[in-house]
Structure formats: structure tokens, C-alpha cells
Amino acid sequence: MVRLRFLGHSAWLIEGERVKLVIDPFITGNPLAPVSADELSVDYVIVTHAHSDHTGDAERIARRCSATIVANNELANFFGFSGLKNHPMHIGGSVSFPDGLFVKLFPAFHGSAIIKNKQVLSLGLPTGVLIGLEGKYIYHAGDTGLFSDMKLVGRRNPVDVALLPIGGNFTMDEVDAATAAEFIHPKYAIPMHYNTFEVIKADPKQFVENLPEDIEGVIINPGEIFELKG
Ligand code: NI
Numbered sequence: 001m002v003r004l005r006f007l008g009h010s011a012w013l014i015e016g017e018r019v020k021l022v023i024d025p026f027i028t029g030n031p032l033a034p035v036s037a038d039e040l041s042v043d044y045v046i047v048t049h050a051h052s053d054h055t056g057d058a059e060r061i062a063r064r065c066s067a068t069i070v071a072n073n074e075l076a077n078f079f080g081f082s083g084l085k086n087h088p089m090h091i092g093g094s095v096s097f098p099d100g101l102f103v104k105l106f107p108a109f110h111g112s113a114i115i116k117n118k119q120v121l122s123l124g125l126p127t128g129v130l131i132g133l134e135g136k137y138i139y140h141a142g143d144t145g146l147f148s149d150m151k152l153v154g155r156r157n158p159v160d161v162a163l164l165p166i167g168g169n170f171t172m173d174e175v176d177a178a179t180a181a182e183f184i185h186p187k188y189a190i191p192m193h194y195n196t197f198e199v200i201k202a203d204p205k206q207f208v209e210n211l212p213e214d215i216e217g218v219i220i221n222p223g224e225i226f227e228l229k230g
Pocket residue numbers: 049051054110111143170
């Protein structure tokens with residue numbers, strides 16, 4: 001069984017029998033986070049892009065857990081400068097780790113820069129991530145607008161669960177995200193990246209109502225777990 005625990009915003013703890021990972025672990029400073037970053041125990045930290053509401057506690061968690069950071073080449077190397085274990089890859093590339101974790105990077109239409117002290121440090125392209133474990137495939141779209149090549153995400157590996165941003169302003173809104181789900185065609189579509197801040201207020205029910213009939217929309221509150229049974 002694969003368990004997905006929503007940690008608020010775009011952060012998810014994903015656990016199989018052999019592999020534990022967290023993706024986009026923005027915990028500290030995330031008003032919806034149900035845990036502290038120090039409670040998580042993982043083998044991998046996957047980061048979709050360099051924005052602080054996605055990199056979040058990646059360094060802190062990876063260091064404490066001796067976890068491997070998986071991200072685009074520039075961002076992974078950036079974490080490597082701090083002495084962290086990392087696996088750089090890039091869009092279109094996939095990797096199968098010895099413990100059974102599969103990761104493939106897909107495009108996202110967004111940015112991937114760190115902005116600090118009036119400096120912009122650009123760290124590669126933003127990504128969506130297809131995660132495979134125990135025969136299940138989970139697509140985390142990262143931050144992105146709607147684009148029609150999402151139709152290709154499930155072409156080789158049909159998607160069980162799509163995690164999609166719905167908050168608007170920086171990403172798709174509820175209606176565009178429902179169209180994204182139509183393109184990806186997962187069994188289950190779960191909204192994320194909304195209501196963390198005022199500017200990304202959204203109604204997850206509107207997302208679910210706009211989904212095609214053969215895709216089940218599931219609203220998971222921060223702290224709750226979605227179980228994907230084999
Ligand atoms: Ni972003």
C-alpha cells in the first residue's frame with residue numbers, strides 16, 4: 001500500500017513498504033502544516049523548483065535524515081554545495097533507484113529562481129514529477145499553468161493519482177486544474193497549493209465539480225492520509 005499524507009500547500013509525505021519520501025517540504029512557515037519538519041523520516045526529498053514555498057525545509061530534512069535530494073540538475077547541485085546527497089536529473093529523464101523508487105521529470109510552466117537580497121539566482125527549469133513505487137504512479141505537477149502536453153504524462157505509465165495546484169495567481173485555478181486532470185487522466189485527482197495564503201484562495205469543491213465523470217476528485221485536508229491500495 002502507498003500512503004500519501006498531505007502536509008499542506010504542495011508538500012506530501014509519500015510512503016511505501018520500502019521507500020519514504022517527501023516532496024516540496026515547505027513546513028516551517030506553512031500555516032497549514034500539521035507536523036514539524038523534524039518529525040519527518042524519509043529516504044528522499046524531491047523538490048519541483050527553487051521557490052521557497054517548495055524548497056522549504058528540504059535542506060534541514062535531507063541533512064537530518066541523510067536523505068537524497070532529487071531535483072533538476074541546477075537545483076540538485078545547489079543543494080550539493082551545502083554537502084547534501086543529491087541526484088540531479090532533468091526534464092524527460094527518469095531514474096529507477098535500487099530500492100524501487102522511480103522518478104521522471106516533466107515540464108512545468110513556471111519559474112525556478114531563489115530571490116534574496118535583491119538578487120535573483122536562477123536554478124534550472126521548474127518541473128512536474130512522476131513518482132512510481134509499488135506499481136503505483138503519482139504525478140505531482142509542481143507549480144504550473146495548464147498546458148496540453150500534460151496529455152503525455154500518463155502515456156507510458158498510467159497515472160493513479162494526480163496532485164494538482166488549484167490556487168490560481170501563480171498557477172492553474174480550479175477550472176484549469178480540472179482540465180489538466182482531463183489531460184492526465186488519473187484515477188484520482190487531488191487539489192493542492194490553495195488557501196495557504198490569501199492570494200491563492202480557492203474552492204476545492206469547484207475543482208472536483210469540474211472533473212470529468214471518470215476521474216474521482218478527492219479533497220484531502222492537511223494532516224490527512226490518502227491510501228492507494230494495491
Ligand atoms: Ni513556485
